[in-house]
Amino acid sequence: MAGNAIHRFANTTVLAVCAIDAPRVVTSAEIDERLADVYTRVSLRPGMMQRLAGIAERRWWEPGTTYADGAAMAGAKAMAEAGVNPSQIGLMVNTSVSRAHLEPSTAVAVHHALGLPSSCQNFDVTNACLGFVNGMQLAAAMIESGQIDYALVVNGEDAREMHESTIRRLQEGDGDAREVFAQFASLTLGSGAAAMVLGRADLHPEGHRFLGGATRAGSEHHMLCVGDMDDMRTDSTGLMTAGMELSTALWEESAADFGWDGGMDRYVMHQVSNVHTKSIIDALGLDADKAPLTFPTRGNMGPAAIPFTLATVADELTQGDRVLLMGIGSGLNASFAEIVW
Numbered sequence: 001m002a003g004n005a006i007h008r009f010a011n012t013t014v015l016a017v018c019a020i021d022a023p024r025v026v027t028s029a030e031i032d033e034r035l036a037d038v039y040t041r042v043s044l045r046p047g048m049m050q051r052l053a054g055i056a057e058r059r060w061w062e063p064g065t066t067y068a069d070g071a072a073m074a075g076a077k078a079m080a081e082a083g084v085n086p087s088q089i090g091l092m093v094n095t096s097v098s099r100a101h102l103e104p105s106t107a108v109a110v111h112h113a114l115g116l117p118s119s120c121q122n123f124d125v126t127n128a129c130l131g132f133v134n135g136m137q138l139a140a141a142m143i144e145s146g147q148i149d150y151a152l153v154v155n156g157e158d159a160r161e162m163h164e165s166t167i168r169r170l171q172e173g174d175g176d177a178r179e180v181f182a183q184f185a186s187l188t189l190g191s192g193a194a195a196m197v198l199g200r201a202d203l204h205p206e207g208h209r210f211l212g213g214a215t216r217a218g219s220e221h222h223m224l225c226v227g228d229m230d231d232m233r234t235d236s237t238g239l240m241t242a243g244m245e246l247s248t249a250l251w252e253e254s255a256a257d258f259g260w261d262g263g264m265d266r267y268v269m270h271q272v273s274n275v276h277t278k279s280i281i282d283a284l285g286l287d288a289d290k291a292p293l294t295f296p297t298r299g300n301m302g303p304a305a306i307p308f309t310l311a312t313v314a315d316e317l318t319q320g321d322r323v324l325l326m327g328i329g330s331g332l333n334a335s336f337a338e339i340v341w
Contacts, residue, residue: 002249003253004216004253004254005214005215006212006213006214006254007137007140007141007212008211008212009140009141009143009210009212010144010201011143011144011200011201012139012140012143012199012209013198013199013207013208014197014198014208014209014339015081015082015083015150015197015198015199015208016078016081016082016196016197017078017195017307017310017314018077018078018196018311019074019192019193019304019308019311019312020074020193020194021059021192021298022059022060022061022062022070022190022193023059023061023062024059024060024061024062025057025058026058026059026060026163027056028047028050028055028057029046031049031163031167031187032046032047032048033046034167035171037171038170038171038180039180042175042176042177042179042180043177048184049184049187052273052274053188053272053274053275053295054275055188055273055295055296055299057296057298058190058191058297058299059191059192059299060159060163060191061158061160061191066100066156067098067106067156067158067191067193068096068106068110068113069113069156070156070157070191070192071094071096071106071156071193071195072109072114072156074155074156075092075110075152075154075195076114077195078152078195078196079152082197084197084199086114086115086116086117087117088150089116089117089150089151089152090119090120090142090149090150091120091138091139091147091150091151091152092110092111092114092116092120092122092151092153092154093123093124093125093138093151093153094106094107094110094123094124094125094154095124095125095127095131095132095134095135095154095155095303096126096154096156096157097126097128097131097157097303098156098157098158098302099124105122105123105124106124107123107124110122114152116152121148125138127303127329127331127333128302128303128331128333129300129302129327129328129329129330130215130270130303130327130328130335131155131302131303131329132155132194132196132304132306133303133325133335133337134335135153136153136196136210136337137337139151139153140212143198143199143200150198150199151197151198151199152195152196152197152198153195153196153198154193155193155194156193157189157190157191157192157193157303157304160191161229162186162227162232163189165231166183166186166187166231166232167187169183169231170183182233182234182235183231183234184234185232185236185300186231186232186234188272188273188295188299188300189300189301189302190295190298190300190301192301192304192308193304194304194307194311196307198210208339208340209339210337210339211258211337211340212337212338213258213325213335213336213337214250214253214254214335214336215334215336216246216249216250216253216333216335218246218331218332218333218334219331219332219333221238221239221242221246221331222330222332224330224332225239225330239332240275243276243332244280246333246334247280247283247326247334248284250334250335251336254336255284258336258338260336260338263287264290264322264323264324264338265290265317265322266290266291266292266313266321266323266324267286267290267291267324267326268309268313268323268325268326269291269306269326270305270306270327270328270329271294271295271298271299271300271305271309272300273300277295280326292309292312292313293309294308294309303329306326306327310323319341320340320341321340322338322339322340322341323338323339323340324336324337324338325337325338
């Protein structure tokens with residue numbers, strides 16, 4: 001029984017979206033240097049991350065700064081840009097994959113750091129790389145139902161621990177090239193933060209309307225990428241093949257209905273690699289010049305990638321521009337969502 005889940009919103013608008021860069025640049029060449037002995041042992045050439053994924057560098061937070069700090073910084077910036085006081089926020093959703101512990105939620109730390117009121121509901125939503133878009137959907141549903149006037153969706157990711165543990169495991173292990181490839185995706189991850197303020201369109205005609213979108217699940221593929229903060233194992237080829245099939249099916253069933261097949265002004269895609277980006281553009285017949293890229297210098301920032309990329313091009317958008325958010329998350333789930341600028 002195949003099909004898409006459709007969601008449409010009539011009174012939700014995006015008031016601000018912003019990005020926070022982690023400050024420490026870590027190049028792929030630097031990681032290759034640390035893995036030189038491993039590559040020699042398994043007969044692989046350095047440069048795979050640049051050559052295969054197109055990722056030249058990614059970021060780390062400085063010691064003492066956490067992904068939750070990044071999420072809070074992004075949230076504060078977004079509220080300031082939106083002109084919304086913390087006391088007005090009725091919902092705060094943290095969508096970070098990164099976490100220091102199982103309980104309590106990361107959301108409570110961000111809620112406290114931002115000085116949000118006790119009346120502000122707060123919780124984590126995790127769904128691999130689609131968490132931020134899911135947070136937007138939940139926020140819009142609560143705005144549309146009249147429960148809240150304003151929502152804040154935040155995300156902070158920290159890839160440093162994953163990078164360090166992966167490099168150490170490969171250095172100390174005795175696996176072959178297949179073992180290196182199984183952990184390759186871990187080294188393409190990046191750190192950063194993003195946040196978005198959403199509100200009622202009838203109160204903010206100046207905002208950017210969030211019209212809704214469609215999602216599709218392919219949970220039979222839930223074992224293709226499995227990880228925690230220490231170790232992530234990925235069948236990269238299987239993941240991309242299944243993700244392409246899922247996204248194509250989602251597009252075929254929804255693009256004409258939403259009018260996406262007539263062309264959009266921007267395609268803000270989840271940022272994984274050159275191969276992934278080109279494959280989705282070719283399969284759906286999109287204009288590559290309208291798909292801004294952040295992965296070459298930021299890596300795969302997980303759920304932060306879509307809002308971070310949107311924030312980098314926000315100043316280039318003009319009133320009426322149609323922006324399609326496009327993501328695939330391990331599990332698998334795929335989502336397309338439209339904002340009219």
